[in-house]
Amino acid sequence: MVDNIGIVDTRNIISAIAEKFGIDMSDYASTILRRRLVHTINAYTCHSADDFIDKVKRGAIDVDDFLYEMAVETTEIFRDxxxxxxxxxxxxxxxxxxxxxxxxxxxxxxxxxxxxxxxxxxxxxxxxxxxxxxxxxxxxxxxxxxxGGLYDPKKIEVSEANYTRYVGKSQFNSYYTMVDNHAKMKNExxxxxxxxxxxxxxxxxxxxxxxxxxxxxxxxxxxxxxxxxxxxxxxxxxxxxxxxxxxxxxxxxxxxxxxxxxxxxxxxxxxxxxx
Amino acid sequence: MSDYKAIMIGGSAGSFQVVSHIIAALPANYPLPILMCLHRLKHIRSGFVEALSIKSKLPIIEPHDKEPLKPGRIYLAPANYHMYIELGNRFALSTEDVINHSRPSIDLSFFSASYNFKKKLVGIILSGANKDGAMGLKSVTDNGGLTIVQDPKECQVPTMTQASLNATKVDYVFSTKQIIDFLLKLA
CATH class of the missing domain: 3.40.50.150 (Vaccinia Virus protein VP39)
Structure with missing residues (x-):
């Protein structure tokens, strides 16, 4: 488990990503970038930044998967x-x-x-x-x-409270179905x-x-x-x-x-x- | 004038009154920026700054993303965002997932401030019912900054201060009055 990475590691990863995938991350805000890189390194069960760089260079990491892991995932339905x-x-x-x-x-x-x-x-x-x-x-x-996404009950609870504050015309639970204790939004x-x-x-x-x-x-x-x-x-x-x-x-x-x-x-x- | 560049305060349940006392005691020409990450309701965006401003002689601001940090101001982490300090002394906000059930997370604010200011940061943890802030204060220690914890005996809820004391060796355990005296001496 990697807890943190420094400036040098961050730079090395950015240049490996640019070289292998043609994606330029050098102008991303540094704190969020470092946090997402740490998340991604751990998602691929790498034990260090160098280990991750090695995997990138060997072609062991799929670009679409990488972009998926790097994205900031969270917000809420009806935030604000x-x-x-x-x-x-x-x-x-x-x-x-x-x-x-x-x-x-x-x-x-x-x-x-x-x-x-x-x-x-x-x-x-x-x-x-x-x-x-x-x-x-x-x-x-x-x-x-x-x-339909797969929302855990906690996130649905927050989103439902937001919808109540929004004062919608319907019931929030009419927009999703529960599958294995997770909510799937109705994709129609x-x-x-x-x-x-x-x-x-x-x-x-x-x-x-x-x-x-x-x-x-x-x-x-x-x-x-x-x-x-x-x-x-x-x-x-x-x-x-x-x-x-x-x-x-x-x-x-x-x-x-x-x-x-x-x-x-x-x-x-x-x-x-x-x- | 001290070598410190910024003061960061983290607090949760039971910290509002303490923060109000601290803010009220600071003069209008207090030179250091004060960065506050206080747990707050995610969906209530307004009212907190106004409540804290009543007794403050310094402007209290919820910073926008990329806003430059300036001395002589008090900054409050806005509702439903994590608040970071970037190299180059600009704020960065984030909607990343909650940490310790919190957004803003005190740990995340302290991690970025201690990474940016290193030994020139004073970190203070006040009353709270959550362990958020303990690892953050440890990062202040690890980066050579100065650490203060409100005396758990004085805290309305001592969980956060006790967790901080368990997580790291702190420089001072202070009452509210001692925290104020210390901050006034830094100016």
Whole structure:
């Protein structure tokens, strides 16, 4: 069991990953990166950073599995109920009135945010008014999401409490079935969703989205990468469209982000006014 | 002026009053940043800063992700995020899984602060009903920082302080008043 890794180990792993998989992790926020690397080293039962590097170099680690282990897995369904109420009452009806409305969620892992959005759209009668396009770091994430996720009882309890605070129209337990003491979300909720696997920086950006929900994912980047990702997000957003980030994230430290107008400071909803 | 760069305080059940006393005693020109990781309800985002600010002469801030850390301020880990200090003295927040049933986790805040500040960090553990913080305080010791534990005899709930004393050799076991005197002398 590896408890921690130092700067040198981290650098060596980053360069082995870049060489073998062509994935550049050098601009990831250092604390989260080190913690995810420690998790991943242990997930492959390696006894040291060097042991892990050796496995990478020998081709004993599958890139999709690696990306799956590295992703920050956790959040909650209906995390921040006040945001989802705001989207339900104001912003989703507005964007869904535009023809061919597409909503982008480029950074999902567990599907919590995707299932939340789909429940909000379904309860508002808007599921056929918008297409949802969701990006995952690995194919394994996509399989899990399409399979309804597998939520342990504790996580469902937290999500259920969030849904109660959101004040939905239904019962939260009508959206999942229990299988082996775990909850599987009903995947018919995803009828209007397309889920793909691609690095956000490699996606096409041509102002195609009316709304982008990208919460708590900028946390994983240091400033240069954060800037690049924000540029991609804003270039992908239609003029008049909305970008939503995590409530303790900000666009303030990004030159590109400064062009966005804050329309709700508490929930971090930004509007694109100009190119 | 001491060589310390920051003070980090961890607390849980029974720590609110102690923290309030400490904050009230610090002058408006207190130079060191104070980083607080206190267990709080995950779903209640507002109200805590306001409650702590009533008696404080220093600004109390819940930092945004990537916000630069500045002296003379008190920072409080926001609800439902872990709070880290990155090299280069910026905050980093994280939604990683709960640790010791907690997000923010005191251990994780202490791990990153001690990694960043090494021997220039003062770590303080107050009253609490959970062992979160014990391994974090050990990391402060291991990185050469200075460690203080609130006297378990004075704590409303001594579990956290006792777990810290069991986990590492601490420099001082202090009453609230002694903690305040010590912090004032650091300035």
């Amino acid at each position: 109920p006040s945001l989802w109420r705001e989207l339900r009452d104001r912003y989703l009806p507005e964007v869904c009135r535009t023809p061919d409305c597409q909503i982008w969620m480029p950074g999902i892992t567990t599907g919590d945010e995707l299932y939340t959005l789909e429940i909000v759209l379904a309860e508002s009668g808007l599921q056929n008014k918008a297409k949802v396009v969701a990006g995952c770091p690995s194919n394994k994430h996509i399989e899990n999401i399409k399979d 909720l995803l009828a209007n969703a397309t889920i793909y696997q691609k690095d956000i920086l490699k996606t096409e950006a041509n102002k195609q989205y009316r709304m982008i929900i990208y919460r708590n994912t900028l946390l994983q980047f240091n400033i240069p990468l954060y800037e690049k990702v924000i540029r991609k997000l804003t270039e992908s957003l239609a003029i008049g469209g909305y970008l939503i980030i995590g409530n303790m994230e900000t666009l303030e430290y990004s030159e590109t982000g400064k062009k966005m107008q804050v329309v709700n400071e508490n929930e971090k909803i930004y509007k694109k006014r100009i190119d």
